[in-house]
Amino acid sequence: MPDNIDNLLTETRRFAPSDEFAAGAVATDALYREASDDRLAFWAARSRELLTWQKPFTEVLDWSNPPFAKWFADGRLNVAYNCLDRHVEEGNGDRVAIHWEGEPGDSRTITYAELTADVKRAANALLSLGVKPGDRVVIYLPLVPEAVVSMLAVARIGAVHSVVFGGFSAESIRARVDDAGAKVVITADGGWRKGAVSALKPAVDEALETATHGETTVEKVIVVKRGGNDVAWDDSRDVWWDDLMEGADDEHVAEAFEAEHPLFILYTSGTTGKPKGILHTSGGYLTGAAYSHRNVFDLHPETDVYWSTADIGWITGHTYVVYGPLANGATQVIYEGTPDSPEPGRWWDVIEKYGVTLFYAAPTAIRGFMKAGRQIPAARDLSSLRLLGSVGEPINPEAWIWYRDVIGGGATPVVDTWWQTETGSIMISALPGVTTLKPGSAQVPLPGIAIDVVDDRGEPVGNGEGGLLVITEPWPSMLRGIWGDPDRYRETYWEKFADKGYYFAGDGARKDEDGDIWLLGRVDDVMNVSGHRLSTAEIESALVSHPIVAEAAVVGAADETTGQAVVAFVILRTSQADSMTPEEAVAALRNHVGHEIGAIAKPKTVLIVAELPKTRSGKIMRRLLRDVAEGREIGDTTTLADTSVMQVIHAQVG
Numbered sequence: 200m201p202d203n204i205d206n207l208l209t210e211t212r213r214f215a216p217s218d219e220f221a222a223g224a225v226a227t228d229a230l231y232r233e234a235s236d237d238r239l240a241f242w243a244a245r246s247r248e249l250l251t252w253q254k255p256f257t258e259v260l261d262w263s264n265p266p267f268a269k270w271f272a273d274g275r276l277n278v279a280y281n282c283l284d285r286h287v288e289e290g291n292g293d294r295v296a297i298h299w300e301g302e303p304g305d306s307r308t309i310t311y312a313e314l315t316a317d318v319k320r321a322a323n324a325l326l327s328l329g330v331k332p333g334d335r336v337v338i339y340l341p342l343v344p345e346a347v348v349s350m351l352a353v354a355r356i357g358a359v360h361s362v363v364f365g366g367f368s369a370e371s372i373r374a375r376v377d378d379a380g381a382k383v384v385i386t387a388d389g390g391w392r393k394g395a396v397s398a399l400k401p402a403v404d405e406a407l408e409t410a411t412h413g414e415t416t417v418e419k420v421i422v423v424k425r426g427g428n429d430v431a432w433d434d435s436r437d438v439w440w441d442d443l444m445e446g447a448d449d450e451h452v453a454e455a456f457e458a459e460h461p462l463f464i465l466y467t468s469g470t471t472g473k474p475k476g477i478l479h480t481s482g483g484y485l486t487g488a489a490y491s492h493r494n495v496f497d498l499h500p501e502t503d504v505y506w507s508t509a510d511i512g513w514i515t516g517h518t519y520v521v522y523g524p525l526a527n528g529a530t531q532v533i534y535e536g537t538p539d540s541p542e543p544g545r546w547w548d549v550i551e552k553y554g555v556t557l558f559y560a561a562p563t564a565i566r567g568f569m570k571a572g573r574q575i576p577a578a579r580d581l582s583s584l585r586l587l588g589s590v591g592e593p594i595n596p597e598a599w600i601w602y603r604d605v606i607g608g609g610a611t612p613v614v615d616t617w618w619q620t621e622t623g624s625i626m627i628s629a630l631p632g633v634t635t636l637k638p639g640s641a642q643v644p645l646p647g648i649a650i651d652v653v654d655d656r657g658e659p660v661g662n663g664e665g666g667l668l669v670i671t672e673p674w675p676s677m678l679r680g681i682w683g684d685p686d687r688y689r690e691t692y693w694e695k696f697a698d699k700g701y702y703f704a705g706d707g708a709r710k711d712e713d714g715d716i717w718l719l720g721r722v723d724d725v726m727n728v729s730g731h732r733l734s735t736a737e738i739e740s741a742l743v744s745h746p747i748v749a750e751a752a753v754v755g756a757a758d759e760t761t762g763q764a765v766v767a768f769v770i771l772r773t774s775q776a777d778s779m780t781p782e783e784a785v786a787a788l789r790n791h792v793g794h795e796i797g798a799i800a801k802p803k804t805v806l807i808v809a810e811l812p813k814t815r816s817g818k819i820m821r822r823l824l825r826d827v828a829e830g831r832e833i834g835d836t837t838t839l840a841d842t843s844v845m846q847v848i849h850a851q852v853g
């Protein structure tokens with residue numbers, strides 16, 4: 200089957216839920232039965248049970264004009280009311296909503312009653328600036344409570360937020376502000392990251408000066424005080440957050456909007472081309488967020504302390520910092536800074552300080568901590584943890600095991616959650632009280648979600664085979680389009696399998712002998728070696744299972760005899776690799792991959808490097824490594840977290 204992706208790696212470790220965990224679990228296997236009996240009735244029931252609808256819906260899904268879906272279309276609700284007021288009305292106003300921890304060590308504790316009052320004030324402030332339902336507000340803030348308040352205040356008045364990650368440049372802000380036609384920007388006079396205060400407002404000033412269409416659409420810039428930087432000030436445009444809030448009433452009655460009212464636009468940075476403004480709407484999105492958050496993380500809102508380390512600039516920060524946890528009335532930790540500031544154990548200190556029970560992070564961070572050594576987390580009390588989650592890229596089995604053993608005390612379930620900015624919420628994940636876990640596999644679609652792995656013609660592959668990951672039925676939190684570009688929406692996601700009506704995710708995957716799903720990386724990255732389709736993820740996983748390897752990235756480079764050849768870039772663990780010469784290390788790694796996967800996957804070249812090129816959200820940019828491997832000039836590096844990395848790699852490998 201030349202269309203399929205070959206798969207050769209095997210992993211045999213299994214972890215069944217403990218009896219104790221299963222007995223107290225939120226999600227049971229009844230969910231799978233209910234969803235397979237009647238998928239739409241299942242979603243209607245979840246939405247009614249998890250959300251408060253001001254006007255109940257009677258329609259569940261309108262799919263009469265694919266790929267443009269409407270969910271719960273005749274219902275009305277207010278998203279912010281669902282995240283705030285109703286918890287206060289139900290008597291939970293004193294529950295902590297946010298334990299906020301600033302990077303320099305300051306902290307704030309905010310209850311649901313306080314957060315509700317703040318959001319009402321901010322909503323009134325935005326109204327006083329003339330923000331109307333449907334208007335776009337760009338949020339460019341550090342991870343401070345005001346960021347959450349801003350998002351919810353925008354949602355509360357039916358405006359549309361577009362959060363731009365605080366590490367992005369003036370150029371990125373400009374592109375997003377212009378594409379969205381934003382009326383207001385909310386920023387700060389700085390934020391803490393890596394022990395220093397970044398400047399945020401100057402980037403906004405620059406972005407607004409150089410608007411694409413001559414004149415910017417932005418009328419007001421609201422500035423939160425956080426970093427204490429001196430800022431340039433335009434009296435006709437700029438206004439301090441504190442001044443606005445001081446004058447604003449803390450009474451505001453939330454108006455209900457239609458279920459399909461736009462909630463936010465989030466631009467995916469993508470690797471090339473113009474960023475795509477992914478559009479999410481209200482009722483379906485919030486249903487997906489609340490449902491997945493409660494069931495995947497086994498949330499018991501009365502007792503759990505949940506922490507997702509994501510920034511609000513990413514979809515994880517939208518769905519699993521703001522909307523999911525707050526809709527569910529959870530208590531959560533929000534931490535402003537980087538994992539290792541001011542010192543390498545900071546995350547683990549935060550877990551100990553707040554007694555975090557549910558923890559959600561990215562494999563790239565986990566591997567970073569593996570490299571730094573287990574003595575750092577071992578010096579903290581992490582015994583409060585009872586569940587760990589992973590998101591963003593495949594978590595290789597070695598990192599999975601380390602995460603469970605070292606962070607989870609050898610006892611916690613680890614849920615590997617696959618989803619995308621476009622899917623809005625988790626699509627593939629184990630249910631921690633039900634599923635027997637397999638390290639390295641995201642495993643099974645959530646109840647209510649329909650996923651398959653297919654060949655190029657859209658036919659399902661068999662167990663033990665690889666192919667393309669598709670979503671075969673619409674789901675409530677699906678993107679509703681690309682802002683201002685319906686054609687691009689159709690082409691990007693729906694054209695490949697138009698005859699079947701499948702959403703194509705762009706990822707390769709395989710089904711194992713049990714039918715469980717293993718993600719293999721972006722299809723654009725798949726290599727073709729002597730007619731075999733090999734996944735980057737599998738070879739990388741094999742490499743990092745060798746004790747001398749801390750991180751690995753694999754690309755295919757043009758090769759005269761084999762079509763493409765496997766080229767591996769590896770970062771060594773200095774402590775383990777010291778006794779070897781570089782030649783010995785390379786030989787050991789080639790043999791190891793040959794042993795783990797097969798001779799076909801042995802890298803032709805192994806390049807030892809000090810760093811790998813990553814986006815701000817931690818994804819390896821293999822496109823740039825392909826440029827190096829094929830001896831080309833290196834392409835656009837503007838979306839790299841650290842743009843100097845490619846120069847270093849280039850100098851190292853010549």
Ligand code: WT7
Pocket residue numbers: 467513514515589590591592593594615616617618619620621641704705706718720721816
């Ligand atoms: C892409 C989506 C989902 C929130 C963060 C990233 C990759 C994501 C996994 C996982 C393997 C994963 C996919 C996907 N990805 N989670 N658990 N296992 N790959 O959101 O920036 O929209 O990226 O991230 O390639 O398509 P995003």
